[in-house]
Amino acid sequence: MKNVLPVTTVLMTLLAIWYVAAALMNAPLQEDAFANAGRADYSTGELIAASWEMERPKLPAPHQIVAELYKLTIDTAPTSKRGLVYHALITLEETLIGFLFGAGFGVGLAMLIQSAPILDRSMTPWIVASQTVPIIALAPMIVVILNQFDIGGLAPKAVIAAYLSFFPITVGMVKGFRSPDPLQLDLMRTYSATRTQTFVKLRAPASAPFFFASMQIGAAAALVGAVVAEVTKSEDGGLGARLLAGSYYGQTVQIWAALFAAAALSAVLVGLIALAARAVLRRMAFSR
């Protein structure tokens, strides 16, 4: 709680900078608008106020984004395609499906790597290399390939979300499975525990903090994957499709609203995992 004051201060400063920037960036446009309307008698104050209320500003003022978010979530029916709730739910669904598969695959891969040194040595360099490849570039390909097999709808986007989320989970879990210290492993050996027993009773529980940390990163990555996949396949909606539509029609306020909705979604997902982590880790007596 001791961070509340500094964080609010920084936030307020950022908001102030934002308003100044909005006025500076929009003023030339607004001057043109005034000139077109035949008005020359405006004061600087009027110009600034007007630059915060433009319909298609270069940079919308924060209150415009909040108003747009309010209009698109509270004032619009959740089932309406014009509202953000509808699109956010599509994105959320893709993210969750992708994340579940990505997490399962990621943990499974980590178990394989942990159990067989030869797999570790032959696969790890490729798993690392697979991440230096911009997977996002593969997104349109995955959509095309799955379309050929008549798998449309959510699946291609969920696949991309899964692809982006598995890697941080694999890396984190391998680290987690190897986190017990040698003393504890020796103790298991003196009990003549089998590899499976060592895994179930020592390695798996010891990896819990790593599990939650990598789940947080994985969930955020899955959301990025879902949003980008929606940009490349925008006809079924989603927050990424809203971004693309907004950029086609120059609707800056709409872009910012979609961006904030995606940010909120990401924050909620990561926050929920953090809450679960706190509850579980406390019960498992991990001191944080």
Place this chain on the structure above:
Amino acid sequence: MNARISDLLPPLLFGVAVLALWEAGVRLLGVPGIILPAPSAIFLRFISSTPTLAADFLQTIRGMLAGYLIGSGAGLLVAILADRSPFLQRGLLPLGNFVSALPIVGVAPIMVMWFGFDWQSKAAVVVVMTFFPMLVNATAGLANAGSMERDLMKTYAADYSQTLRLLRLPAAAPFVFNALKINTTLAMIGAIVAEFFGTPTVGMGFRISTEVGHLSIDMVWATIVVAALAGSSFYALAAWIERRVTFWHASYRAREH
């Protein structure tokens, strides 16, 4: 030398096996080229379209490099500036962590609107994407110098800038390089995704999105190969510089034995 070869052999064999399986699978099952082209077809396309691929690469790499340098540099600079004020740091760090988890690629359409279709807008996206990981990592790194070493600097009557230059920046180097490595990947992603929102008719992201439309999938894969090579070499370069600069760090010393 022998140790190096035995380190390289398993991953090499694995890679060759995957490529062979891919080639054999495509040929035996008769998978049409518009779904999944064989590696050999991609290679042929790669050879025959080298000039186009090179032009795309140069266009994308320009925005990416400019953004990477500015974003990482600004992140490091802000971390150093914020370091003097614990208050500012306590305010910036939670925010930086929060923003790092957000889908920042979404700013791409906004940047394209602000800076136009050319590489500048791609650089701007990359700046925003790479800034926060560097800020968070560098801040953690600057806090990394031990209290013993700090006390030693104090007994030498070292001033702030001497302590920063001789102790704390070197101690932060592993963290800074970690961010630099993460940022190579982010920069590639940012530059390519930004091209989906509008480009002059050149660039890897542009190539991918148009060639998918024309169903010339082998060209898409050839571009992906270029992106993969560029991404891996960029990462390898960052890792190589890291090893040269932070050779004293425990994670490298341990490996020599």
